[in-house]
Amino acid sequence: MITLAGCQKPQDDQGVKVDGIVSKQFEKSDAIISSYLDKLDNTNTSREEKTQILCKDYPAEYKKNYMPALLKSENNHYTEAKLLNDLKSALDFYKAKENIQCE
Numbered sequence: 001m002i003t004l005a006g007c008q009k010p011q012d013d014q015g016v017k018v019d020g021i022v023s024k025q026f027e028k029s030d031a032i033i034s035s036y037l038d039k040l041d042n043t044n045t046s047r048e049e050k051t052q053i054l055c056k057d058y059p060a061e062y063k064k065n066y067m068p069a070l071l072k073s074e075n076n077h078y079t080e081a082k083l084l085n086d087l088k089s090a091l092d093f094y095k096a097k098e099n100i101q102c103e
Contacts, residue, residue: 022073058090
């Protein structure tokens with residue numbers, strides 16, 4: 001009996017590289033957003049900082065990095081509309097809680 005074994009060269013697949021980059025982008029952005037939420041929940045965070053986070057920093061990070069990474073992810077079951085709705089819900093909650101209005 002003769003056994004033949006074949007070796008296959010590992011593929012330098014562009015999809016793997018993209019998934020790795022997307023994963024790192026998502027993890028970094030998720031950590032930034034988590035830090036924003038921690039600051040929003042912290043009673044020692046100034047009103048000015050909370051306003052900056054709610055009106056500028058959080059939405060910018062979410063739209064520029066977090067959302068695109070989720071939309072590119074392999075297990076993508078999100079839509080842009082759903083993610084934007086989630087962002088709006090979170091921002092509305094904190095704005096109401098802190099009585100903050102963005103210009």
